[in-house]
Amino acid sequence: MTIIATTARERMLLAKDAARGIGLLRDAAKHDALVAIAAAIEAAAPEIIAANRDDLERGRATGLSEALQDRLRLDAPRVLALAAAVRDIADLPDPVGRVLDRRTLANGVELTKVSVPFGVVGSIYEARPNVTVDIAALAFRSGNAVVLRGGSAAERTNAALVRAMRGALAEQGIDPEAIQTVDDFGREGARELMQARGIVDVLVPRGSAQLIETVLTESLVPVIETGAGVVHILLDESAPLDWAQDIVVNAKVQRPSVCNSVETVLVHRAAATRLIPAVAGALIADGVTVHGDETVVALVPDAVPATDEDWATEYLSLDVAMKVVDDLDEALDHIRRYSTHHTESIITKDAANADRFLAEVDSAVVMTNASTRFTDGAEFGFGAEVGISTQKLHARGPMGLSELTSTKWLARGDGQVRT
Amino acid sequence: MTIIATTARERMLLAKDAARGIGLLRDAAKHDALVAIAAAIEAAAPEIIAANRDDLERGRATGLSEALQDRLRLDAPRVLALAAAVRDIADLPDPVGRVLDRRTLANGVELTKVSVPFGVVGSIYEARPNVTVDIAALAFRSGNAVVLRGGSAAERTNAALVRAMRGALAEQGIDPEAIQTVDDFGREGARELMQARGIVDVLVPRGSAQLIETVLTESLVPVIETGAGVVHILLDESAPLDWAQDIVVNAKVQRPSVCNSVETVLVHRAAATRLIPAVAGALIADGVTVHGDETVVALVPDAVPATDEDWATEYLSLDVAMKVVDDLDEALDHIRRYSTHHTESIITKDAANADRFLAEVDSAVVMTNASTRFTDGAEFGFGAEVGISTQKLHARGPMGLSELTSTKWLARGDGQVRT
Numbered sequence: 001m002t003i004i005a006t007t008a009r010e011r012m013l014l015a016k017d018a019a020r021g022i023g024l025l026r027d028a029a030k031h032d033a034l035v036a037i038a039a040a041i042e043a044a045a046p047e048i049i050a051a052n053r054d055d056l057e058r059g060r061a062t063g064l065s066e067a068l069q070d071r072l073r074l075d076a077p078r079v080l081a082l083a084a085a086v087r088d089i090a091d092l093p094d095p096v097g098r099v100l101d102r103r104t105l106a107n108g109v110e111l112t113k114v115s116v117p118f119g120v121v122g123s124i125y126e127a128r129p130n131v132t133v134d135i136a137a138l139a140f141r142s143g144n145a146v147v148l149r150g151g152s153a154a155e156r157t158n159a160a161l162v163r164a165m166r167g168a169l170a171e172q173g174i175d176p177e178a179i180q181t182v183d184d185f186g187r188e189g190a191r192e193l194m195q196a197r198g199i200v201d202v203l204v205p206r207g208s209a210q211l212i213e214t215v216l217t218e219s220l221v222p223v224i225e226t227g228a229g230v231v232h233i234l235l236d237e238s239a240p241l242d243w244a245q246d247i248v249v250n251a252k253v254q255r256p257s258v259c260n261s262v263e264t265v266l267v268h269r270a271a272a273t274r275l276i277p278a279v280a281g282a283l284i285a286d287g288v289t290v291h292g293d294e295t296v297v298a299l300v301p302d303a304v305p306a307t308d309e310d311w312a313t314e315y316l317s318l319d320v321a322m323k324v325v326d327d328l329d330e331a332l333d334h335i336r337r338y339s340t341h342h343t344e345s346i347i348t349k350d351a352a353n354a355d356r357f358l359a360e361v362d363s364a365v366v367m368t369n370a371s372t373r374f375t376d377g378a379e380f381g382f383g384a385e386v387g388i389s390t391q392k393l394h395a396r397g398p399m400g401l402s403e404l405t406s407t408k409w410l411a412r413g414d415g416q417v418r419t
Numbered sequence: 420m421t422i423i424a425t426t427a428r429e430r431m432l433l434a435k436d437a438a439r440g441i442g443l444l445r446d447a448a449k450h451d452a453l454v455a456i457a458a459a460i461e462a463a464a465p466e467i468i469a470a471n472r473d474d475l476e477r478g479r480a481t482g483l484s485e486a487l488q489d490r491l492r493l494d495a496p497r498v499l500a501l502a503a504a505v506r507d508i509a510d511l512p513d514p515v516g517r518v519l520d521r522r523t524l525a526n527g528v529e530l531t532k533v534s535v536p537f538g539v540v541g542s543i544y545e546a547r548p549n550v551t552v553d554i555a556a557l558a559f560r561s562g563n564a565v566v567l568r569g570g571s572a573a574e575r576t577n578a579a580l581v582r583a584m585r586g587a588l589a590e591q592g593i594d595p596e597a598i599q600t601v602d603d604f605g606r607e608g609a610r611e612l613m614q615a616r617g618i619v620d621v622l623v624p625r626g627s628a629q630l631i632e633t634v635l636t637e638s639l640v641p642v643i644e645t646g647a648g649v650v651h652i653l654l655d656e657s658a659p660l661d662w663a664q665d666i667v668v669n670a671k672v673q674r675p676s677v678c679n680s681v682e683t684v685l686v687h688r689a690a691a692t693r694l695i696p697a698v699a700g701a702l703i704a705d706g707v708t709v710h711g712d713e714t715v716v717a718l719v720p721d722a723v724p725a726t727d728e729d730w731a732t733e734y735l736s737l738d739v740a741m742k743v744v745d746d747l748d749e750a751l752d753h754i755r756r757y758s759t760h761h762t763e764s765i766i767t768k769d770a771a772n773a774d775r776f777l778a779e780v781d782s783a784v785v786m787t788n789a790s791t792r793f794t795d796g797a798e799f800g801f802g803a804e805v806g807i808s809t810q811k812l813h814a815r816g817p818m819g820l821s822e823l824t825s826t827k828w829l830a831r832g833d834g835q836v837r838t
Contacts, residue, residue, distance in 0.1 A: 024778060103800055109789050111799065118811050119781065197635070201811050216616070220636060222812040243834040250836035345830075358829050359443060362538065370528050370832030379837065380530065380828075381522055392537050392620050392825035393641040394813035406811035409799075410777050411764075413789030415662040417669035418798065 008185045008192040012199045014177035019145035022178045023117040027094040033172045034090035038083040040168035045079045051160035082133045089137040092383045095401040096143045109413040115405040117143030118201040126207040127151030132158045142404035145178040194219040227390030228314045229259035229342035234331045236348035237268040250371045253286045260375040264321040266331045288318045295324040311338045343375040364397035427604045427611040431618045433596040438564035441597045442536040446513040452591045453509035457502040459587035464498045470579040501552045508556040511802045514820040515562045528832040534824040536562030537620040545626040546570030551577045561823035564597040613638040646809030647733045648678035648761035653750045655767035656687040669790045672705045679794040683740040685750045707737045714743040730757045762794040783816035
């Protein structure tokens, strides 16, 4: 399917128009269309990989870092993985049409609150082609049209992916305008997308803190903030050493580049000598640089001194900040000051402290005695993840398909008027 | 309680700080504090009325219209009504701490999703002192601190009301900083409130379409849009005359100044001669001006010709637009083009048309055979109404106390790590 609309706004209006039909599709039709999209992506693998090779070449020529090139790269196994992810999304239960509330008024009017698609979901993200397919499939599964704006370094790859997905929709007799990209309009496309209040119903930025900040500042379309994670673990006075060590190492080392990995470990002063040498030692043995306050540095010869900046840093690397606190109150103060409200965990055997931590920490996910790495849509059993919301409006924490729906009240009467 | 913070930002930070304690208050404490607030408002009635007299005098001197003066006016019965409304809010069930989801992961981690207060709720509204009390009480009942910015014409009245409410909190041993106003900072106060992302969690504008548009455009704080209502009723081919007449008259005449009153009546062409003379006649008998298309004007001698502008107008007065449509599709097209997505109703005996209308109209409340005036928090049984949301994010339609809450996931483990 060739895209013929000549402005970003025209494309978005086509998406809005297509959204009407998509929103009325039944579960089976959406399932089958996604299976067709998966097959189309597999069939288009040679084109997709060739387009990706062009993007990579351009990236190398313009000095794209090795890490970003790796995120951009699509080889045959990765294309197959994209298609498999679409099939997984196809198999998820339909989030549309659920009855969320039901009440009959005294006058006999029947009210039903049902889940409905948003309409048009927009996404602005970086040069990760997997996000193109992921967001398009999640939006479609929840009955929404989608307008995509990926990083310019992936422009050709995204165009090939969007072409394959739109072709599959058309073959299924579904309006292909439901999947749109504004990549080819450059920054102007992103700007128009952020201005499209009334056309695009919600905008989900995915990527760096800077990208998200830009979208939050500039968008007139309501945004779901999927934010950074300056994630804390507090080792309370009663923390068992094995739990403390296992959880901190898991939360830091298993996948340091993701938002649910721990960035700051706070340790109760009364447990400092018991816990810090062992926990920091285990981290260092796994290649982690420990940025410690004075007490930590005194206990751990290989730690490096932390500066104030460390407490506010989302390293996303094999680095961790470690600080001793006098008590739970100081820990809560520190978290209040530096947390990005993503995930925090306390390791403790003290039920009262656990309860206070759960009640008083104001984050999307608050844990006792578990690794912060569990903050994840798949781990939570959602089957897919749109992102992890760090805002309080509409969605908070890992977002599944149901977070891509709104609601509508249906009122059925037989002539009632208000008295 | 005197307000001592010297900048709008300082006051908002005090509110954020107070929100921590307010958010942990138990149901009974919130109930009792609101009862105390109601009593304090009654006790302060002489001061409040005197302050209001000053505002009214200033209003008259600066040419405030009679209608706006009436909205601004507080006399003894109106002050008692404000206090009574606070007692009603006190009696509502606590929306905080409800368990919304619960799941146990295979590894034994227990997840609980609970409702929590937003933290700080902001509101920007016009010179209606009742909104000051209403929003403060609703925010407090749902465990939130509040930052108020009312119309400058009500500044002294609002100051007296806020003083009474803060005094009552202090007497109850509750941090009075939970109720703040930034009225005395003028436009700068409103601007700072809209910029206070990270301090204020959600902003609810209430008032004219222009006020809401300004907040939507300028706010960096997430907004819940409580929008205008260009509300439609469609009289389908099979509409019974008595239902059509009763519902249209009720929806227009009972209280024309509110957002759920009907503004445009669409009539199926096949029912035009049967319905229009009677329905329009009944409206005209009640003092309504009917702005009709050619067919309507031909059938109703007292109707005035409508212009294109009429279809997009929220009259909020004894005016109604009336137009003939060829079929359901044309009606749906018209609604799609002109509706503000508040409320629409179809009057019909045709089940298939009713179902299509319910499914395809994209509004907060979609009705069959009922008056649009039912779109109201009290009518829906919410016991109170924060506003009627016309956006799709977070809340849609009449908002009760639970729409002033967010959620938090609590995860309880005993040493689990991610594998």
